[in-house]
Amino acid sequence: MDLPIVDFSSWSASEGEASRRRVAQELVNACQQVGFVRIINHTLPEATLDEAFDWMKRLFALPEDEKMKAPHPEGWTVHRGYSWPGLEKVTQVKSTAEYEEARDRLREVPDVKEVYDIGSDKCATQPNQWLPDSSLPGFRAFMSQFYWDCDRVGRDILRAIALGLDLEDIDHLTRKHGGNNNQLRLLHYLPVPAEDLENERVGRCAAHTDWSSITMLFQDDCGGLEVEDISRPAMFVPAAPVKNSIIMNVGDLLQRWSNDRLRSTNHRVGLPALPDRFVGLSRMTRERYSIPYFMSPDDDSVIECIPSCMSEEEPAKYEPITRANYNKMRAAMMY
Secondary structure (H helix, E strand, C coil), rough: CCCCCCCHHHCCCCHHHHHHHHHHHHHHHHHHCCCEEEECCCCCCCCHHHHHHHHHHHHCCCCCHHHCEEEEEECCCCCCECCCCCCCCCCCCCCCCHHHHHHHHHHCCCCCCEEEEEEECCCCCCCCCCCCCCCCCCCCHHHHHHHHHHHHHHHHHHHHHHHHHHHHHHHHHHHHCCCCCCCCEEEEEEECCCHHHCCCCCEEEEECCCCCCEEEEEEECCCCEEEEECCCCCCCCCCCCCCCCCCEECCHHHHHHHCCCCCCCCECCCCCCCCCEECCCCECCCCCCEEEECCCCCCCCCECCCCHCCCCCCCCCCCCCEEEHHHHHHHCCCC
């Protein structure tokens, strides 16, 4: 299974309604069939992406005591700041009771990664946990701007999806996404003995779906992302990194909005594909850096079936729920 590729240049250049509609339909077709798509020729400059990865590497190279000046707050309510290896455990359980039962078993296989989460400084419910400027001068200013650069590109993708779903109002989705509930994640997967991953003594990121509307992912050249092949459940295939492309996937909220027309597909991070899987005779995995950006609606936005995805023959499958209540349900099971 290869990820579908959508060339976004026609959308960005405003070459006319027919060109934009073709891009929109290609995007929606990919979201229906795979749930993942590789977007090329988007409007985030290569230099900006290179700088983002450079800042991230400098961040995670800091001594532990410096990174701990912006710790992830205790518990799951605030999802910001630095998460040290072992704090976060990605799971796909769907209820608090199920998580409570499985927690000890899940914690036996820690996720060996460190994370720094960033949001909008205007989001009162999710206050950022910034490092002091003295720890990494310029980091906060760049990442604050990068956050909104990603939001701009994500809004164009949401408009294209709306057009591809035949919504009369192209801003039906973007109006529910003010930008202040998005999440920018800086991810560093640490080198570990390949044997520990192969024998499930440690993990990188277990199979899961995202609880956003859409996710945009930027990867380094290491690889390791795997996407479930929906024609062969439980079979995962590599999604190879391609420099400067965006891997975009449907999140759970957009699947609910679209009445399951668009797919929120399972994915995970495992061993990189050969031949660059290991470093040295000790079979240590390469470290991996990636940047997912989650587009999420405003807290009071109601997630309910959009008009073009329902009919008398195909009524809405899900009860309406606010984004805030859905997030509480999922975030409580993350930490």
